[in-house]
Amino acid sequence: xxxxxxxxxxxxxxxxxxxxxxxxxxxxxxxxxxxxxxxxxxxxxxxxxxxxxxxxxxxxxxxxxxxxxxxxxxxxxxxxxxxxxxxxxxxxxxxxxxxxxxxxxxxxxxxxxxxxxxxxxxxxxxxxxxxxxxxxxxxxxxxxxxxxxxxxxxxxxxxxxxxxxxxxxxxxxxxxxxxxxxxxxxxxxxxxxxxxxxxxxxxxxxxxxxxxxxxxxxxxxxxxxxxxxxxxxxxxxxxxxxxxxxxxxxxxxxxxxxxxxxxxxxxxxxxxxxxxxxxxxxxxxxxxxxxxxxxxxxxxxxxxxxxxxxxxxxxxxxxxxxxxxxxxxxxxxxxxxxxxxxxxxxxxxxxxxxxxxxxxxxxxxxxxxxxxxxxxxxxxxxxxxxxxxxxxxxxxxxxxxxxxxxxxxxxxxxxxxxxxx
Amino acid sequence: xxxxxxxxxxxxxxxxxxxxxxxxxxxxxxxxxxxxxxxxxxxxxxxxxxxxxxxxxxxxxxxxxxxxxxxxxxxxxxxxxxxxxxxxxxxxxxxxxxxxxxxxxxxxxxxxxxxxxxxxxxxxxxxxxxxxxxxxxxxxxxxxxxxxxxxxxxxxxxxxxxx
Amino acid sequence: xxxxxxxxxxxxxxxxxxxxxxxxxxxxxxxxxxxxxxxxxxxxxxxxxxxxxxxxxxxxxxxxxxxxx
Numbered sequence: 190x191x192x193x194x195x196x197x198x199x200x201x202x203x204x205x206x207x208x209x210x211x212x213x214x215x216x217x218x219x220x221x222x223x224x225x226x227x228x229x230x231x232x233x234x235x236x237x238x239x240x241x242x243x244x245x246x247x248x249x250x251x252x253x254x255x256x257x258x259x260x261x262x263x264x265x266x267x268x269x270x271x272x273x274x275x276x277x278x279x280x281x282x283x284x285x286x287x288x289x290x291x292x293x294x295x296x297x298x299x300x301x302x303x304x305x306x307x308x309x310x311x312x313x314x315x316x317x318x319x320x321x322x323x324x325x326x327x328x329x330x331x332x333x334x335x336x337x338x339x340x341x342x343x344x345x346x347x348x349x350x351x352x353x354x355x356x357x358x359x360x361x362x363x364x365x366x367x368x369x370x371x372x373x374x375x376x377x378x379x380x381x382x383x384x385x386x387x388x389x390x391x392x393x394x395x396x397x398x399x400x401x402x403x404x405x406x407x408x409x410x411x412x413x414x415x416x417x418x419x420x421x422x423x424x425x426x427x428x429x430x431x432x433x434x435x436x437x438x439x440x441x442x443x444x445x446x447x448x449x450x451x452x453x454x455x456x457x458x459x460x461x462x463x464x465x466x467x468x469x470x471x472x473x474x475x476x477x478x479x480x481x482x483x484x485x486x487x488x489x490x491x492x493x494x495x496x497x498x499x500x501x502x503x504x505x506x507x508x509x510x511x512x513x514x515x516x517x518x519x520x521x522x523x524x525x526x527x528x529x530x531x532x533x534x535x536x537x538x539x540x541x542x543x544x545x546x547x548x549x550x551x552x553x554x555x556x557x558x559x560x561x562x563x564x565x566x567x568x569x570x571x572x573x574x575x576x577x578x579x580x581x582x583x584x585x586x587x588x589x590x591x592x593x594x595x596x597x598x599x600x601x602x603x604x605x606x607x608x609x610x
Numbered sequence: 611x612x613x614x615x616x617x618x619x620x621x622x623x624x625x626x627x628x629x630x631x632x633x634x635x636x637x638x639x640x641x642x643x644x645x646x647x648x649x650x651x652x653x654x655x656x657x658x659x660x661x662x663x664x665x666x667x668x669x670x671x672x673x674x675x676x677x678x679x680x681x682x683x684x685x686x687x688x689x690x691x692x693x694x695x696x697x698x699x700x701x702x703x704x705x706x707x708x709x710x711x712x713x714x715x716x717x718x719x720x721x722x723x724x725x726x727x728x729x730x731x732x733x734x735x736x737x738x739x740x741x742x743x744x745x746x747x748x749x750x751x752x753x754x755x756x757x758x759x760x761x762x763x764x765x766x767x768x769x770x771x772x773x
Numbered sequence: 774x775x776x777x778x779x780x781x782x783x784x785x786x787x788x789x790x791x792x793x794x795x796x797x798x799x800x801x802x803x804x805x806x807x808x809x810x811x812x813x814x815x816x817x818x819x820x821x822x823x824x825x826x827x828x829x830x831x832x833x834x835x836x837x838x839x840x841x842x
Contacts, residue, residue: 225812225813231821251743321738352795355792356837403830407808409837412793412801415806423830464832470803476805486827490827490828518827521827543825549826555814573821654799655802655841686797714794718795721795721840722841723795
């Protein structure tokens, strides 16, 4: 009796299975590739112009794992400041190759237009769910341009707490760079030689290795708000000097340029940064985002970055987003706009404006919309202006009439297209 | 004094009545003798969307064998639930809990959450999340719950004279 | 120093009564609310600022979203 009844239910269950066996679907349709493509047009008036197409691909290989691939092409042309300051006379500089030269008119900031450079960068990352609350991400990246090669590996672990309201992450990456400067790496503080003459350069390639550490916490702060706090540490050692940059050596009385010497930077650099970000969704469907980053390194550079975005929801999946960024940086300890001939040579010195004292403002606007069943498009335009002290107090003689820290500005235009393939 | 006693009684009643009211919303008592699969979902939850076709399949397969599926919607805006259901029609029962009373009562830890009650109304299995690749595992647990109890009931009857 | 670090950790984790219930993540689940919502722009910007300024780094993208599964 007992067995008969039990068999009854089991048989019914078995029958049910057979009937529907043919209609069992896997629920997992072939996963699409999520493609995110963009092209950037970048232009610094009278200086550098760049075109940069980028494509990233993302695909879920299972419920627990995702593959991310990236490809970047960077094509750069134009002129870049070589570190020498403007003078009241015409200046002639030897090109890094040691062959050929270029001249700069009086009163103009010397710009070296030697480079037409193309860079290719590829990256691959594998994201895997370890258990319900923990995931890890491992990846590698490779980048190559004519005088610079970089290879790196990275790992990141992420863990959710508190019903997924809190996420902690820790990441580590190692990068190994090889620099093969055109014409060879110059000897520190050697005087620039005329073209055709023996150049004060070393043969062989240079190396630089970097370790990066990231510790971060993401916290849901409310129904409509999310916050993030990250600490990053970066330690790099090796060749940090820019092989194409030099400093003007000026006369201690007249301020006229007497010589040009190649720059030199320390072999080590330790950086720290703290980044805080908050994103808030408003009742009218707009989103506001603001972030602050404090950066400091052992080269004496401190910086503050404030970034804010406001996304206006225009309905129909369209949006308009103005963007404002404010940046302030203090100079590296060894930054000098120029050297004075009577002073002893320092151990390290650079006139690279990127390591100087300046503030920068970015103002931008972005417009985005969705194509019916064909992805999303966005257009972004930004203007960047960097300005430092054009007339520092220690300017000597004729230097007082020159702009020792010209403003640098840039226009940026980007088109983005994301879709599923 | 009398006033405070009434107030305290009223307060305690509310505390115990509230869950009872919620109990009524899910109405587990009406399913005594049958297996109940309760699923907490929301329109914005992607794995929830993936679980719907599977639940529909389970309902069609096992409803006549004693399986009841109740999908509890937790959308704060119930209109979104309606929108979702119009795009994903299902054959099983859905109830709305926009205030999250049931979710709170059953201590939902993640979305989606599935609770399995056996024929005695006892919670015998629960899982957070939905993985389509684990559909067979989930189904096996359902089948076990559906097949169970008949032998226990029968063993109580064995040895007794059949009337 | 170690005690201070431990205290900070405890404070941080105890502050974690802050948050929402798992079913209250409708807004956070919106794609625009994801921390990596504009990953491409951020990647481009990071690259530009790295070549124009002395500072670098800061960002990471985990957390937030619908919190599903």
